[in-house]
Amino acid sequence: MSAQFRFPRFFVTTPAPCPYIPGRSERKVFTELSGAHAAELNDALGRIGFRRSQGVAYRPSCQDCTACISVRVVAGEFKPNASQRKLLRRHADLDISACKPWTTEEQFALLRRYLAARHPGGGMAEMDELDFADMVEQTPVDTLVVEYREPSVNGRPGRLVGACLTDRQADGLSMVYSFFEPDEGVRQGLGTFIILDHILRAAQSGLAYVYLGYWVEQSPRMQYKTRYQPLERLGPGGWVRMAPPVAASTSAGKAAMPAKDGVVRAAE
Known part of the structure; x- marks a missing residue:
């Protein structure tokens, strides 16, 4: 055999x-x-x-x-904090749809605005439409594009303000790449909202995790990933819980403090 x-x-x-x-x-x-x-x-x-x-x-x-x-959010145990709940209410009017992994001119135009404003010198800055099509459409797994649109008007779809290329895995959703309208005057906090939506989407589908890719402690632009709790990190012994971000000031008495390996332990 x-x-x-x-x-x-x-x-x-x-x-x-x-x-x-x-x-x-x-x-x-x-x-x-x-x-x-x-x-x-x-x-x-x-x-x-x-x-x-x-x-x-x-x-x-x-x-x-x-x-x-590598880090992942435990979707079933996630409870949004006050600012995250406020953001969910602010964007509750968006039309959200899961689409097949096919690119559109509207998606590419949004990507170009996002890269120009947020990552002008990054490795994707010179991406053209064919590169974008390859990134989205060349997939051997269960992949979708989640689109976030302004409310429809007179039956016409609203403006596209966010999108995320997402893989559906056996145990969760893997956020491959997200991009959104960079003008904060249009929609504030869209990047955070897209992650929150994926966490809630995974939990509603009975999927355990949302994979957020890599977290680098020394990289300030990676610290946003620790805002989604409970969060697990992959170490030599497998996946373990990470400590929540430490507030600037702590109350008296014993508190949960992060060890060097990120595991929550009681302070001595």
Whole structure:
């Protein structure tokens, strides 16, 4: 009897400048996602910290650095805080739809505005329509594009203000890439709202987690991921709970404090 699942072949990229920590270099290990068992392989690799890009699953494999930590929100236990509840009410009028992974001119125009305002010097800044189509449409797994639109007017769809390329895995939703209207005067807090919507969407579907990709403690632009609690991080021993962000001031008595490994422990 022949094996149904062939062990994948892994490859390593050449070192390149790290996009998160100045002065360091990054290296990735990756494998191809193809064939009848691509979705199963993607699920298995996702649980050990891999991310998907088109038909490839990858994760950091840097020499002498383990700063990139995979994190996921425990969707069923998530309870929005006061500011998150306010944001959910503010954007409750948006029309939200899960679409097949096909690109549109409207999506690309929104992406271009987002990149120009938020990541003008990033690696995606020169992306053209064909690159964008490849990113969205080349997927061997269960992928969708969640669109966020202004309310419809006279039966016509409202303006697109946000979108997220999302993989549905066996145990959760993996947010591959999100982008949104960068003008805060149009819709404030859209990036946060898109994550909140995915957490609630996962919980309503009975999915355990929302995978947020990598968190880097030394990178200020990564700290927003710790606002979604409970949050788990992947370590050598598997997934463990991370401590919530520590407030500027704490009350007297024993408090929950984060150890160096991110596990919640009682303060001495």
